[in-house]
Every structure is written in structure tokens, then in C-alpha cells.
Amino acid sequence: MKGIPINIKNTYAVGKDDPFRVRTKVSMMINIAIIGFGVVGSATYELTVRNAELIGKRVGDAVKVKRILDIRDFDDHPASGLMTKKLDDIVNDKDISIVVESIGGLKPAFEFTKAVLMSGKSAITSNKELVAVHGQELEEIARQNNVSYLYEASVGGGIPIIRPLKQCLAANEFTEIIGILNGTTNYILTKMRMEGVAFADALKDAQEKGYAELNPSADVEGYDTYRKLSILSWTAFGKFIDAEKIDRKGIGDITAEDIAKAKGDGRVIKLVGRAKLVDGEVRCTIAPEAITVGDPLAIADGVYNAIIVRGNFIGDAMFYGPGAGGEATASAVMSDVIEIARNMVASRKSV
Ligand code: HSE
Secondary structure, three states, X not given: OOOOOOOOOOOOOOOOOOOOOOOOOOOOOEEEEEEOOOHHHHHHHHHHHHOHHHHHHHHOOOEXXXXXXXXXXXXXXXXXXXXXXXXXXXXXXXXXXXXXXXXOXXXXXXXXXXXXXXXXXXXXXXXXXXXHHHHHHHHHHXXXXXXXXXXXXXXXXXXXXXXXXXXXXXXXXXXXXXXXXXXXXXXXHHHHHHHOOOXXXXXXXXXXXXXXXXXOHHHHOOHHXXXXXXXXXXXXXXXXXXXXXXXXXXXXXXXXXXXXXXXXXOEEEEEEEEEEEEOOEEEEEEEEEEEEOOOHHHHOOOOEEEEEEEXXXXXXXXXXXXXXXXXXXXXXXXXXXXXXXXXXXXXXXXX
């Protein structure tokens, strides 16, 4: 029998001692699920459909959404056949290996993510609140179950920032992170400055565009910036930021007069988060700042975010791009899906 060509479809992994070593032209498909079909979840589904071919080529296997969980009905949506209201339909499905959590908030996202990881599936999230509060615990549960918990989309919308910190800049000792980390507030402040739009109208616009949180006070009061800064601090310095220890101020008090005055002084008002490592402690402030138009951060207008990372060999590196919105965030979500999917394909090949 040795050496006789065979034609087995949909077979990949064979032992090193197998005489046939059937290894080529075989596809098993990587199935994912999405929990939460709001702005980010639906854009993630859309991305998997629209860019299916190129993602398949880059991964080395097709990546397909098999199930979508949401408590709402989506009867007229093209993905209606994938919808479920039961988490069990995902955690008990052995064909699903990666689950995207885009519900937001802590409940039920925390319990759902734990169940996903404990069922031996990797979880990916855009949920900054969950990562900021339970990220360490969820990473540990993932480790114990030999799967991954990835959160690129939780900071900076579509901007690559978590992976650069963990990989490209991993040789650096980080000392400081400074950033405009909230798309909604930056959008509001930019609209007020450039178009003279009133605060409430600019906020409404940001909500309609899918930038704002369900409760936009998280954006306006700086809590969203705090969560993202805490995640960055954890990733770069290995320490979350204690909510009790931050000096936080939102943009709720900023008036059209403040913006006009800053403009006259050659400045722009931005909500800036700063985290600095001092004697092993993270010092953190979040506040509106009038920065000069020549400041690198001033480039970020509208929904764009900008993040400066200070490392002891790289110096200052700035990351810039769309900080909120379904499509940009879906791009970051799928970068995590692709990383895990590629590892799955690579481990099949090494069997
Ligand atoms: N509400 C958030 C923002 C969404 O405006 O930045 C992206 O995290």
C-alpha cells in the first residue's frame, strides 16, 4: 500500500508515521460564533462575508460564522438562519472553535465568556469594560483551558495597539502611554470646534453613527477612556489602574466659549488619558486638555484616536486611526480571529 496515491477530501491531520501523509488541498473550515449582534457584532459578520475569500487565503482555510447569539429577533437579516438565543447552541457545538463576544458590559458577558473558555473555545472581545474588570481572570481561565482570550478591539477601535505592545514592541520597557482614546468625545469636540454644532446635537450624531456607548455618560465622563487606559497599562506595564486612584474629568463642562478661546490661542481641546509608571506605580490622569495644534495628538480629529507609547528603545511611537465604529472595530476583532485561525492551521500541519 505504501506510496499509492489516494484521494481523501476533507482530511488533514494524519500522524507523522502514517504512510500516506495526506497533507495537501484539504480544507476543514474554521467555524466561529458571534455573541451580541449590535454595531460591532453585525459588522464582524459582514466582514467575514465580504472579505471571505481573502481571509480564507491569508488563514489557509475558510473562516465562517456558524452561529450568532442575540436576544433580539433578526428575521429579515441575511444571517437570520444562524441566529440563536441559547448560549448552549454555541458552547456545545464542537465545530465552533472561536467565539466573538461583542455584547458589551459585564452582565452577561462575563459569565458567557467564562462558559465559552471552559468549553475549550477561544474568546475574542471588543468589550473594554469586561477586559478592564475581569481580563486577568479570563486570561487565566483561557490558559487553564489551553485556549486564547484576545482583546485587540477593546482599545482604539480599529487601531492596532494591543498586538504591537505585546509583539512588535515587546523588547521595550514601557514608561508612559498618552492617548486620545475615546472616539465619541473627540467627535463631539471636533464638531463643536469645526462646525459650531451644539454639544447635545454632536452627541446625538455620534450615537446615530454607532460610536457612543449605550450609556454615553461612559464616554462623556471619561470612564471609557479610563477602561482603555487601564487595559493599555495592563498590557504595557503589567498593572491595571485602580479606578479609585485616577484623577478623572470628562468633557461635560466644556463650552463653546472654551473651544473658541482655545482656538484663538492656537490650541484644540481633547480628552487626553495619561498613564505613567513612577517607582513601580501607575499614575493616571484623564482630563480635557487644550493642546497646541503642533502637538502630535492634535492630528486626531473626529472619531479618530491617537496613542503615544513611550518605550526605552523605540522612544515615542504613535498609533493613529478610527477609534470607534462598527467596521473599524470589526477589523480589529477579525485580526484576533485570524491570529487564532492561523495557529489552528499551523498546528494541524505539524501533526
Ligand atoms: N464609545 C467608544 C468610543 C466606542 O467612542 O470610543 C469604541 O470603544
